[in-house]
Amino acid sequence: MPAFASMTVESSEFEMSSARPQPHPGVLAIEAYVPGKSTAPGAARVFKLSSNETPLGPSPKAIAAYKAVADRLHDYPDGAASALREAIGKTFGLDPVRIICGTGSDDLLHLLARAYVTPGDEAIYTTHGFLEYPIVTLASDGKPVVAPEKHYTADVDAILAAVTPRTKLVFLANPNNPTGTYLPFDEVRRLRAGLPPHVLLCIDAAYAEYVRRNDYEAGIELVATTDNTVMCRTFSKIHGLAALRLGWLYGPPEVLDALNRIRAPFNVSTPAIVAGIASLADTEHQELSREHNDRWLPWLTEEIGKLGLEVTPSVANFVLIHFPDTKGKTAADADALLTSRGLILRRVTPYRLPNALRMTVGTEEANRLVVETLAEFMGRGT
Numbered sequence: 537m538p539a540f541a542s543m544t545v546e547s548s549e550f551e552m553s554s555a556r557p558q559p560h561p562g563v564l565a566i567e568a569y570v571p572g573k574s575t576a577p578g579a580a581r582v583f584k585l586s587s588n589e590t591p592l593g594p595s596p597k598a599i600a601a602y603k604a605v606a607d608r609l610h611d612y613p614d615g616a617a618s619a620l621r622e623a624i625g626k627t628f629g630l631d632p633v634r635i636i637c638g639t640g641s642d643d644l645l646h647l648l649a650r651a652y653v654t655p656g657d658e659a660i661y662t663t664h665g666f667l668e669y670p671i672v673t674l675a676s677d678g679k680p681v682v683a684p685e686k687h688y689t690a691d692v693d694a695i696l697a698a699v700t701p702r703t704k705l706v707f708l709a710n711p712n713n714p715t716g717t718y719l720p721f722d723e724v725r726r727l728r729a730g731l732p733p734h735v736l737l738c739i740d741a742a743y744a745e746y747v748r749r750n751d752y753e754a755g756i757e758l759v760a761t762t763d764n765t766v767m768c769r770t771f772s773k774i775h776g777l778a779a780l781r782l783g784w785l786y787g788p789p790e791v792l793d794a795l796n797r798i799r800a801p802f803n804v805s806t807p808a809i810v811a812g813i814a815s816l817a818d819t820e821h822q823e824l825s826r827e828h829n830d831r832w833l834p835w836l837t838e839e840i841g842k843l844g845l846e847v848t849p850s851v852a853n854f855v856l857i858h859f860p861d862t863k864g865k866t867a868a869d870a871d872a873l874l875t876s877r878g879l880i881l882r883r884v885t886p887y888r889l890p891n892a893l894r895m896t897v898g899t900e901e902a903n904r905l906v907v908e909t910l911a912e913f914m915g916r917g918t
């Protein structure tokens with residue numbers, strides 16, 4: 537009997553095990569994250585205002601540091617990203633031992649869920665919270681639990697009311713994407729105080745650098761004074777290094793120990809490490825980005841508001857614009873017109889905001905073009 541014939545007979549005995557490989561159930565429940573569009577077919581020029589990147593780009597010093605390692609691409613990076621953690625520690629006055637870096641803060645959110653959520657456990661996030669939270673929770677076969685917001689803002693009492701014995705994690709984006717709203721530090725402290733000690737609070741402060749409010753704190757103090765709070769940060773926003781995928785997390789030693797056990801051993805690349813260090817040192821460039829935002833965030837809010845469109849007050853580098861339900865005037869209609877002019881904003885339907893668009897604060901030219909186009913859209917030609 538030929539060899540393949542005997543194999544066929546044997547394999548029938550393993551009919552069950554030879555069925556198609558099945559991912560675990562949570563994975564199939566995930567609605568994959570859809571990134572913002574980056575093309576506008578037919579438009580002569582394209583302004584990408586859909587992913588909250590900085591219009592000023594990265595620090596020239598970060599670009600130079602990135603280029604300087606081009607001839608070392610054959611070497612593995614330092615798996616511990618020690619120099620970068622030292623630089624972050626120095627910048628923020630933190631112990632580098634309590635810092636872990638990741639392939640974007642997305643990586644760190646995944647690690648948190650993987651380390652702390654077991655099947656059937658719950659992770660709370662808010663109605664319009666960042667979409668990665670349910671994704672990382674489901675990936676661990678956990679149950680994402682939605683706590684209602686008030687005025688597009690996280691509501692501490694609603695989050696506390698959603699806690700059950702199965703709650704393992706609470707994700708709070710502060711400020712939140714895509715709403716741009718924030719919780720004052722007293723409220724975050726109240727949230728921590730009201731959560732059971734076994735619940736890990738993740739404060740995701742991706743946009744912290746943009747916030748100009750005296751009652752705001754990114755979360756450092758709470759992490760330093762509790763053993764059940766972590767704070768995530770990113771180099772994708774004010775540092776303009778989104779393409780390099782770099783984020784970091786500050787947390788208690790026990791959490792760091794857990795995350796370090798499961799992270800990929802070389803999860804941060806050498807180009808990301810050196811560019812991150814150079815970017816942190818270039819405080820002047822960060823200040824330029826902040827000043828640009830300080831000028832254009834209120835301008836956009838006011839000018840778009842004057843057109844009769846509601847804009848949720850934002851403390852980040854983007855605005856959430858609400859559209860009427862009227863046929864011809866919806867967010868989808870506005871998006872179609874803006875895209876035809878090369879102005880790419882973000883549809884936020886998956887965030888339970890089917891009739892809104894999120895716009896990243898862009899260059900002066902892009903900001904003015906959006907306002908002009910929206911004025912035309914609303915029949916208020918300028």
Ligand SMILES: Cc1ncc(COP(=O)(O)O)c(C=O)c1O
Nearest residue numbers: 640641642709713742770772783
């Ligand atoms: C609230 C929030 N957290 C995390 C991230 C992910 O950032 P990163 O590019 O570091 O993965 C984003 C990106 O849009 C965000 O808006």
